[in-house]
Amino acid sequence: MANFFTDNTDLLFHLQHPLMKKIVALKERDFEDKDKFDYAPMDFEDAMDSYEKVLEIVGEICGDIVAPNAESVDAEGPKIVNNEVIYAKGTQENLDALVKAGLMGITLPRKYEGLNFPIVPYIMAADIVSRADAGFVNIWGLQDCAETINEFASEDQKERFLPRISNGETAAMDLTEPDAGSDLQAVQLKATYNEKDGKWYLNGVKRFITNGDGHVSLVLARSEAGTTDGRGLSMFIYDRNHKKVTIRRIENKMGIKGSPTCELVFKDAPAELVGQTRMGLIKYVMALMNGARLGIGAQSVGISEAAYREALAYAEERKQFGKTIIEFPAVYELLATMKARLDASRTLLYETSRYVDIYKSYMHISEERQLTKEERADMKYYQRLADFFTPLLKGMTSEYCNQLAYDSLQIHGGSGFMKDYPIERIYRDARITTIYEGTTQLQVVAAIRGVTTGSYLDRIREFEAMAIKPELHGFRRTLIGMTEEYEKAVRQVMEVKDNEYLDFHARRLVEMAGHIIMGYLLLLDTERDDKFRTSTEIYVRMGRSENRARAEYIANCTIDDLGFFKPAQ
Amino acid sequence: MRSFVIFVFLKIKLILKFYKMGLKIIVLAKQVPDTRNVGKDAMKADGTVNRAALPAIFNPEDLNALEQALRLKDKYKGSTVTVLTMGPGRAADIIREGLFRGADDGYLLTDRAFAGSDTLATSYAISCAIRKIKSFDLIMAGRQAIDGDTAQVGPQVAEKLNLPQITYAEEILKAEKGKILVKRRLERGVETVEGPLPCVVTVNGSAAPCRPRAAKLLMKYKHAKTMSEKQSQSEDYIDMSTDRPYLNIAEWSVNDVETDDKWLGLTGSPTKVKKIENVVFQAKESKVLSDSDKDIEELMRELILNHTIG
Numbered sequence: 001m002a003n004f005f006t007d008n009t010d011l012l013f014h015l016q017h018p019l020m021k022k023i024v025a026l027k028e029r030d031f032e033d034k035d036k037f038d039y040a041p042m043d044f045e046d047a048m049d050s051y052e053k054v055l056e057i058v059g060e061i062c063g064d065i066v067a068p069n070a071e072s073v074d075a076e077g078p079k080i081v082n083n084e085v086i087y088a089k090g091t092q093e094n095l096d097a098l099v100k101a102g103l104m105g106i107t108l109p110r111k112y113e114g115l116n117f118p119i120v121p122y123i124m125a126a127d128i129v130s131r132a133d134a135g136f137v138n139i140w141g142l143q144d145c146a147e148t149i150n151e152f153a154s155e156d157q158k159e160r161f162l163p164r165i166s167n168g169e170t171a172a173m174d175l176t177e178p179d180a181g182s183d184l185q186a187v188q189l190k191a192t193y194n195e196k197d198g199k200w201y202l203n204g205v206k207r208f209i210t211n212g213d214g215h216v217s218l219v220l221a222r223s224e225a226g227t228t229d230g231r232g233l234s235m236f237i238y239d240r241n242h243k244k245v246t247i248r249r250i251e252n253k254m255g256i257k258g259s260p261t262c263e264l265v266f267k268d269a270p271a272e273l274v275g276q277t278r279m280g281l282i283k284y285v286m287a288l289m290n291g292a293r294l295g296i297g298a299q300s301v302g303i304s305e306a307a308y309r310e311a312l313a314y315a316e317e318r319k320q321f322g323k324t325i326i327e328f329p330a331v332y333e334l335l336a337t338m339k340a341r342l343d344a345s346r347t348l349l350y351e352t353s354r355y356v357d358i359y360k361s362y363m364h365i366s367e368e369r370q371l372t373k374e375e376r377a378d379m380k381y382y383q384r385l386a387d388f389f390t391p392l393l394k395g396m397t398s399e400y401c402n403q404l405a406y407d408s409l410q411i412h413g414g415s416g417f418m419k420d421y422p423i424e425r426i427y428r429d430a431r432i433t434t435i436y437e438g439t440t441q442l443q444v445v446a447a448i449r450g451v452t453t454g455s456y457l458d459r460i461r462e463f464e465a466m467a468i469k470p471e472l473h474g475f476r477r478t479l480i481g482m483t484e485e486y487e488k489a490v491r492q493v494m495e496v497k498d499n500e501y502l503d504f505h506a507r508r509l510v511e512m513a514g515h516i517i518m519g520y521l522l523l524l525d526t527e528r529d530d531k532f533r534t535s536t537e538i539y540v541r542m543g544r545s546e547n548r549a550r551a552e553y554i555a556n557c558t559i560d561d562l563g564f565f566k567p568a569q
Numbered sequence: 570m571r572s573f574v575i576f577v578f579l580k581i582k583l584i585l586k587f588y589k590m591g592l593k594i595i596v597l598a599k600q601v602p603d604t605r606n607v608g609k610d611a612m613k614a615d616g617t618v619n620r621a622a623l624p625a626i627f628n629p630e631d632l633n634a635l636e637q638a639l640r641l642k643d644k645y646k647g648s649t650v651t652v653l654t655m656g657p658g659r660a661a662d663i664i665r666e667g668l669f670r671g672a673d674d675g676y677l678l679t680d681r682a683f684a685g686s687d688t689l690a691t692s693y694a695i696s697c698a699i700r701k702i703k704s705f706d707l708i709m710a711g712r713q714a715i716d717g718d719t720a721q722v723g724p725q726v727a728e729k730l731n732l733p734q735i736t737y738a739e740e741i742l743k744a745e746k747g748k749i750l751v752k753r754r755l756e757r758g759v760e761t762v763e764g765p766l767p768c769v770v771t772v773n774g775s776a777a778p779c780r781p782r783a784a785k786l787l788m789k790y791k792h793a794k795t796m797s798e799k800q801s802q803s804e805d806y807i808d809m810s811t812d813r814p815y816l817n818i819a820e821w822s823v824n825d826v827e828t829d830d831k832w833l834g835l836t837g838s839p840t841k842v843k844k845i846e847n848v849v850f851q852a853k854e855s856k857v858l859s860d861s862d863k864d865i866e867e868l869m870r871e872l873i874l875n876h877t878i879g
Binding site for chain 1: 780786
């Protein structure tokens with residue numbers, strides 16, 4: 001009887017961010033659909049009311065169905081029967097409920113039977129679903145693929161595939177291969193064009209494919225024989241109805257066990273080219289991955305929420321030495337720190353989602369008409385922010401969710417190590433978030449450019465200039481001090497002009513920027529609602545000392561010291 | 570020979586009627602205080618339910634009935650589902666909840682004259698409203714409401730309309746060619762019965778849970794209002810109902826349905842609450858379980874969930 005949306009008022013707070021006015025106006029193009037579709041909003045208030053009410057449906061399904069099923073889904077998992085993936089019973093129930101509620105093509109345009117919601121409410125739904133069952137969100141959240149089809153496929157392809165997804169079919173993104181994991185440029189799966197029938201055919205193996213038996217799959221394949229790098233790769237749509245793919249196995253994973261991770265063998269599988277050849281990796285997969293990374297951000301926040309709630313409930317109930325354990329400093333510090341990290345993760349999640357929303361809407365508008373000069377500049381501005389914030393989000397929130405799961409299990413003590421409490425599952429589910437869709441180490445590779453180009457600093461300066469209440473100025477002074485320290489550390493590393501040295505300190509620098517950015521975001525949240533003050537207090541304090549430690553390390557670890565770490569030749 | 574042809578023709582026509590026209594289903598639903606999680610202030614001093622202290626919800630078994638009706642609508646093309654509820658103005662929420670899940674329209678029966686009705690007066694008022702709606706093939710309702718737990722209104726409506734009734738329904742298997750096939754859940758086992766249409770069916774809580782509200786239907790119908798709601802509403806979206814007639818929820822007062830005042834409200838209610846006692850259960854709530862895998866699994870699940878085990 002729980003509702004995972006209404007029982008967490010922080011969600012509504014983030015949904016009602018002032019920037020939503022702009023986001024809704026762009027997404028709804030001045031509400032031009034209102035007379036064409038009976039479910040289109042009349043104005044801003046109507047649209048916001050719809051998001052809220054639809055999220056209530058998501059919250060209800062998650063509280064009543066998805067969360068109660070999580071344990072049995074984890075135990076049962078999917079299986080292969082006659083070359084088909086059969087989900088665990090609970091997974092199928094979850095999916096049926098979300099399909100019946102019409103929650104599959106949330107961001108797709110109405111002409112493709114979607115709800116035409118912005119990214120923010122969609123990501124919020126993913127946040128809620130992840131709290132209920134982090135493994136299940138992988139199946140439901142693959143509707144991201146539809147967004148990529150909507151961006152890059154032909155009108156004919158959109159008309160054929162998108163309504164299918166809006167009406168409940170699932171998707172998959174087939175990128176990884178046995179020898180192409182982090183390094184996707186090494187993808188081997190062959191795409192051959194048959195001159196006779198004018199069709200493409202796929203041959204080869206894909207591995208670690210989430211929901212590999214989905215109805216509609218996006219496949220990265222080598223269309224240019226003889227090439228070896230990313231420029232020879234193209235993107236294809238494979239339709240399961242062709243039945244030309246063998247599901248060789250489902251991996252036996254540590255966590256997110258309800259989500260089928262498949263090994264696929266393509267044998268003369270007919271497929272359709274998306275967009276242009278050779279653009280598969282360099283353009284389309286990059287867009288797909290950015291969407292997926294935002295999704296992992298949501299998954300991480302949802303897991304953090306679940307871990308925090310389990311810890312709090314246990315600490316308030318469990319008695320030792322004659323009192324509840326939450327009364328002990330060692331435990332309440334852990335809990336308050338968890339909450340601060342959770343709040344910091346969530347505010348970064350929705351900030352990044354808003355950037356993505358704005359630039360994507362401009363991008364879609366630019367397909368209909370030419371953008372004005374101001375609009376183009378605005379689009380570029382938000383696209384840049386989205387590009388630098390997405391890897392920061394994915395890297396920081398996934399690491400935090402593991403920390404939260406670890407701390408939550410620790411608070412449970414011996415009971416947490418047993419299979420009896422949900423935290424054991426949450427702990428295992430959390431572990432993948434720092435690995436897939438690019439490891440934390442690879443997020444740093446993308447994010448470090450935000451450090452070296454000064455993009456994070458530019459945004460930090462903008463945050464610094466925003467108006468806040470006098471009583472919050474103390475936090476800002478601390479954050480300004482942290483910014484100076486960060487600039488100094490960046491200078492120290494950059495002055496050496498050595499890429500290996502930069503790579504060595506990259507994670508430290510990115511995290512320093514991350515602490516400052518999340519500190520500011522929490523401060524701005526506190527400006528809107530005082531309930532975030534405690535988390536701001538704790539997070540800024542913690543960020544300051546963590547940044548100092550990193551600055552200290554950077555100052556005391558010169559390029560000559562790298563030798564201590566290098567493997568022996 | 571000729572008469573045979575005519576007979577066959579008529580029969581085909583009858584079959585066509587049910588296939589082509591689908592079924593007209595009326596679902597009786599009640600807005601009830603959520604008595605499943607009650608606090609200290611759930612009862613007033615006079616022993617009646619303190620409705621203000623409890624959230625108002627769609628009576629759970631009425632949702633089971635709605636789901637069975639919607640399944641028939643999915644199965645027999647052209648069928649319609651109408652939600653009928655009696656209550657104060659805010660009970661229009663129940664109609665909207667029905668629309669969000671796939672009902673086609675609804676009627677709110679509301680009037681001060683209905684206030685204080687017991688089951689007899691309630692079933693009288695509802696049966697008058699159904700007579701006014703006139704055309705229907707099937708009336709469905711939840712077995713009972715969680716506020717009074719009487720399970721009387723459904724059967725009384727059937728009696729007043731002189732219709733056959735099937736109670737404790739768990740699944741409607743078929744409703745075609747003028748007949749309905751229903752699986753009933755009894756205390757020990759199930760029974761499948763056939764009855765004629767039209768009839769009244771009351772649905773048990775063990776039936777399939779109701780489907781969730783659908784996002785698009787919610788957005789389509791969220792501005793659906795009764796006349797009284799529109800009159801008390803000062804903001805926007807009032808004019809929408811002119812262009813979109815489906816946004817008008819029919820609201821019937823005592824004058825809209827042909828009734829005899831003496832059977833209505835307090836006057837028509839012979840039930841009087843004589844005394845209310847606070848009962849403290851001595852024995853724990855008991856439950857009958859079979860040795861089937863399903864029941865055992867259910868019990869294990871419950872014990873694990875409330876941490877009795879583990």
